[in-house]
Amino acid sequence: MTLSEDTRPASTLPYTQPVLKATGLVKTYGRVVGLDGVDLELYQGEVLAVIGDNGAGKSTLIKCLTGAEIPDEGQLHLQGSPVHFKRPQDAKLYGIETVYQGLAVSPALDIASNLYLGRELRKPGILGSVFRMMDTKTMRSNSKQELDRLGISTLQDVTVAIENLSGGQRQAVAVARAAAFGSKVVVLDEPTAALGVRESNQVLELIRRLRDQGIPVILVSHNMPHVFDVADRIHIQRLGKRAAVITPQSHTMTEAVAIMTGAATA
Amino acid sequence: MTTNTSQSSTPAAAGPEGGGVDLATEFLDRSTPLSRIRNLLHRYPALSPGIVLVVAVIVFGVISPRFFLANNLSLITQQVAVVGTLAIAQTLVILTAGIDLSVGAIMVLSSMVIAQTASQNHVPAALALVLGLLVGLAAGALNGVLVTRLKLPPFIVTLGTLNIFLALTLLYSNSASVIGQNIPALITSTGATFNVGGIGITYGVVAMLVLYIVMAFIMGKTAWGRHVYAVGDDKESARLAGIRVNRVLLSVYVAAGAILAIGAWIQIGRADAASPNAGNDLNLDSITAVVIGGTSLFGGRGTIWGSLLGALIVGVFRNGLALAGLDVLYQTLAVGVLIIVAVSLDQWIRKVRK
Ligand SMILES: Nc1ncnc2c1ncn2[C@@H]1O[C@H](COP(=O)(O)OP(=O)(O)O)[C@@H](O)[C@H]1O
Ligand SMILES: [Mg+2]
Numbered sequence: 324m325t326l327s328e329d330t331r332p333a334s335t336l337p338y339t340q341p342v343l344k345a346t347g348l349v350k351t352y353g354r355v356v357g358l359d360g361v362d363l364e365l366y367q368g369e370v371l372a373v374i375g376d377n378g379a380g381k382s383t384l385i386k387c388l389t390g391a392e393i394p395d396e397g398q399l400h401l402q403g404s405p406v407h408f409k410r411p412q413d414a415k416l417y418g419i420e421t422v423y424q425g426l427a428v429s430p431a432l433d434i435a436s437n438l439y440l441g442r443e444l445r446k447p448g449i450l451g452s453v454f455r456m457m458d459t460k461t462m463r464s465n466s467k468q469e470l471d472r473l474g475i476s477t478l479q480d481v482t483v484a485i486e487n488l489s490g491g492q493r494q495a496v497a498v499a500r501a502a503a504f505g506s507k508v509v510v511l512d513e514p515t516a517a518l519g520v521r522e523s524n525q526v527l528e529l530i531r532r533l534r535d536q537g538i539p540v541i542l543v544s545h546n547m548p549h550v551f552d553v554a555d556r557i558h559i560q561r562l563g564k565r566a567a568v569i570t571p572q573s574h575t576m577t578e579a580v581a582i583m584t585g586a587a588t589a
Numbered sequence: 590m591t592t593n594t595s596q597s598s599t600p601a602a603a604g605p606e607g608g609g610v611d612l613a614t615e616f617l618d619r620s621t622p623l624s625r626i627r628n629l630l631h632r633y634p635a636l637s638p639g640i641v642l643v644v645a646v647i648v649f650g651v652i653s654p655r656f657f658l659a660n661n662l663s664l665i666t667q668q669v670a671v672v673g674t675l676a677i678a679q680t681l682v683i684l685t686a687g688i689d690l691s692v693g694a695i696m697v698l699s700s701m702v703i704a705q706t707a708s709q710n711h712v713p714a715a716l717a718l719v720l721g722l723l724v725g726l727a728a729g730a731l732n733g734v735l736v737t738r739l740k741l742p743p744f745i746v747t748l749g750t751l752n753i754f755l756a757l758t759l760l761y762s763n764s765a766s767v768i769g770q771n772i773p774a775l776i777t778s779t780g781a782t783f784n785v786g787g788i789g790i791t792y793g794v795v796a797m798l799v800l801y802i803v804m805a806f807i808m809g810k811t812a813w814g815r816h817v818y819a820v821g822d823d824k825e826s827a828r829l830a831g832i833r834v835n836r837v838l839l840s841v842y843v844a845a846g847a848i849l850a851i852g853a854w855i856q857i858g859r860a861d862a863a864s865p866n867a868g869n870d871l872n873l874d875s876i877t878a879v880v881i882g883g884t885s886l887f888g889g890r891g892t893i894w895g896s897l898l899g900a901l902i903v904g905v906f907r908n909g910l911a912l913a914g915l916d917v918l919y920q921t922l923a924v925g926v927l928i929i930v931a932v933s934l935d936q937w938i939r940k941v942r943k
Contacts, residue, residue: 391829412831427829431822431889432815440819441831443812455811484632 340403342367342539343419343508348387348397350380357383358394359563365508365539370530372550373543375560375583381543382424384560385512388541389421390414401507412441418507422497422514424543430486434478435459435466437485438500469503473529477522490517498526502533509533512543527553547576559583631938634883635895638931641881642902649909656912663782663789665904670793671696671859673900674852675871676878677804678845680896683879684808685821685841686888687736687743692849692875693868694754695728700853701758704767704863707776714773722850728754729846733839751872762865769861779858793855800851805893817841821888877924878903881931885939902927 341364350358358380365371375381386392388399390408399406401417408414411421428437444458444465445451451458466481475495478488485493494517501509511530515523523546530540530553544550550557551571559566559582567582567589574582574589581587630637650656675692682689703721706712712720728750735746769777779793808814819827820837828834857863882899884891906927907920 410831410833411829412833415831421829423829427823427826429819429822429826429830429889432819436815437830440815440827443815445812455807455813457810457812457815459810 339367341365341400342402343388343541344400345384345388346398346400348384348394350383350387350392350394356563358387358397360397361560361563361565363388363558363565365541367539368534368537369555370534370540370542370553372554372557373541373560374545374547374550374557374579375566379560379583380563381560382512383563385421385423385510385541385543388414389419389510391421391423415441415504418505419510420501420505420508421510422494422501422512424512424516426493426497428485428493428497428500431484433482433484434470434488434496435463435481437496438462438466438469438481438503442504470499473499473502473532474525475499475529491519491522494518495522495525498529502529505533505538508539508541510541513545514542515544515546515549523549547579551576551579559589561585627938627940630934634885634890634938635892635898636883637934638881638883638895638898638902641927642898642905645902645905645909649905649912653909653912656909659787659789661908661912665901665908666788666794667791667859668908669900669904670791670797671852671856672871672874672878672903673897674797674800674855675849675875676882676896676900677800677893678848678852679875679879680882680884680891680893681804681817681841681845681848682743683821683876683884683886684817684888684891685838686824686886687821687838687841688747688876688886689732689743689842689845690747690872690876691728691732691751691754692845692852693871694751694758695725695846695849696852696856696871697865697868698728698754698758698761699725699850700856700863700867701762701767701865703776703853704772704857705762707773708767708771714775717773717776718854721853722847725846725848725850725853726843727846729842729844729849730839732846733842736842737835737838758865762863764865766862766864769857772857772863776854777858777861779855780861781858791858793858796851796855800848801893801897804848808893813837813840818889821890823889874903877928880935881927883931883935885935886932887935887939890935890939899931 343365345361345363348358348361361380361384363384373381373384383392387394390411390413393409399408406417414421429440432440439462444462446456446458450456463481470478470481477492477495485496488496494514498511498514501511515526518526527549530542533540542550542554554571557569557571557579559569559579561583569579569582569589578587582589655661675696678692679689699721702724703717706720707714707717732747732750735741735750736743779796780791782789782791784790808817816827816832816837819830819832820834824834856867860867878899879891879896880886880899881902882891882895882897884895903924906923910920910923
């Protein structure tokens with residue numbers, strides 16, 4: 324399939340290799356086929372949108388790319404080297420951060436604890452090394468700074484438990500965590516699903532800013548205007564396969580939807 | 590979006606760090622006094638058992654003048670020491686949304702190994718204690734492996750291992766107790782008493798309190814403690830956040846096993862003997878203490894200290910009702926009512942979540 328090669332961002336032609344490259348990903352759940360041999364390339368400095376009908380395998384694809392699921396078949400390459408993610412932790416170690424659909428935040432923990440969950444900072448000196456004490460103060464002030472830096476104004480107090488936040492604010496926490504720690508790739512599965520117009524725009528702005536900082540973003544979304552607004556390229560997923568890769572310039576929204584639903588081919 | 594300038598009308602709902610008006614106040618401040626109480630209880634799970642304990646102590650003190658006698662208070666602490674220790678192990682497991690029906694059985698198995706190796710095999714006392722610890726660790730590890738590898742519900746796993754450990758204990762001990770005289774002093778020293786303001790306190794009680802302090806620190810201040818809460822709160826979220834869920838679960842059961850072995854040591858001192866039947870009630874009594882202590886059976890919510898309060902509440906109720914001259918059956922009745930009230934309260938408190 325050479326379609327995706329043709330639609331790479333012009334600036335990356337002709338030598339750049341993909342930051343993240345998946346080939347022939349297969350994932351089955353019993354008799355249900357989630358992914359049926361999917362390829363995907365993500366290049367430096369781009370926003371790659373992934374669209375598709377419900378059940379097309381978008382979330383399964385994201386999980387297989389980020390260690391949340393182990394694909395039955397297929398390869399992953401990160402900057403040209405093969406990688407095998409056995410768990411989300413593995414992908415995180417490579418700087419790949421993900422917001423999973425349905426939000427993976429812990430309701431009873433506060434915002435700062437959620438941002439640092441699984442990578443808590445320890446106090447300096449023996450308090451940290453021997454007594455394993457967390458540096459709660461630093462984690463809180465860093466969290467606050469990070470939220471400010473990301474322009475997420477709706478979260479003021481990082482000591483509030485997630486369960487006391489609105490759906491949009493929870494989503495903001497999940498997005499902030501990915502944006503704060505994603506040093507190589509940021510992956511967002513339906514990050515604006517629960518958000519209002521203003522909050523959605525903040526997330527889109529955040530995605531652009533990440534791209535401008537050189538961090539490529541994979542964005543799964545149902546919202547065509549959002550996709551056509553921020554995406555450099557659009558991966559269309561259909562029935563567990565990649566149906567096409569298009570760009571906002573090469574196709575209209577109507578055409579994209581037609582490919583998505585099988586009414587047309589690219 | 591409301592602006593954040595309103596002066597708080599509920600200072601009580603502000604965080605423990607103070608800090609004036611914060612978002613928490615704004616969010617938790619949902620008008621009716623009832624919901625405000627609920628939010629407060631939600632934020633501080635040990636609050637309701639704390640209140641119950643204080644009220645119970647006052648009421649029983651008023652009913653029976655003997656309640657506040659030094660001897661009686663000393664007795665209550667001793668009665669609470671073993672179940673209070675087992676409740677720590679139980680709290681860890683319940684915080685992960687599990688349950689451990691085998692805590693009493695593990696404790697007894699460990700205590701028989703300690704007593705018998707020291708008395709019959711003439712193993713040095715310290716080494717006997719280490720052997721007891723190893724038994725506790727191994728038993729906890731078995732529970733943990735079964736829960737994480739076979740993906741069986743903790744209830745079923747520990748129901749099975751409860752019977753296995755029980756049978757092993759009877760086999761190993763020939764169903765016979767070891768009396769205190771035959772056990773080295775180091776091992777029974779947990780039953781020795783010293784005086785604090787006229788109240789006799791055993792070293793076993795001190796050991797329990799030290800365990801509470803250590804575990805409260807670990808749960809509140811270390812990443813491991815936080816991961817235990819996260820796993821109990823929402824396993825899948827914890828996994829996706831990069832936490833090795835199975836590793837955390839396994840470590841919880843192993844840690845519980847270690848705590849139970851210390852419980853075994855305390856039990857031998859308390860009873861001045863090691864008996865293969867000593868743990869039968871403790872499996873459920875530890876769950877009772879944890880639940881009354883405000884820890885949610887759904888996981889992720891509760892505190893270590895709450896379980897001490899829960900154990901004390903049960904101890905004070907039993908003691909107070911007995912002093913009041915009521916039959917033992919009323920103690921059982923009271924504990925039953927306490928459990929139902931505590932679980933109903935938890936159910937109500939959890940509705941804070943949207
Ligand atoms: N854990 C799972 N168990 C069984 N089937 C699953 C599981 N996850 C996804 N699937 C199935 O795989 C297919 C793709 O699902 P998904 O990737 O969630 O689609 P999308 O995100 O595009 O809506 C669907 O048919 C779905 O039912
Ligand atoms: Mg999906």
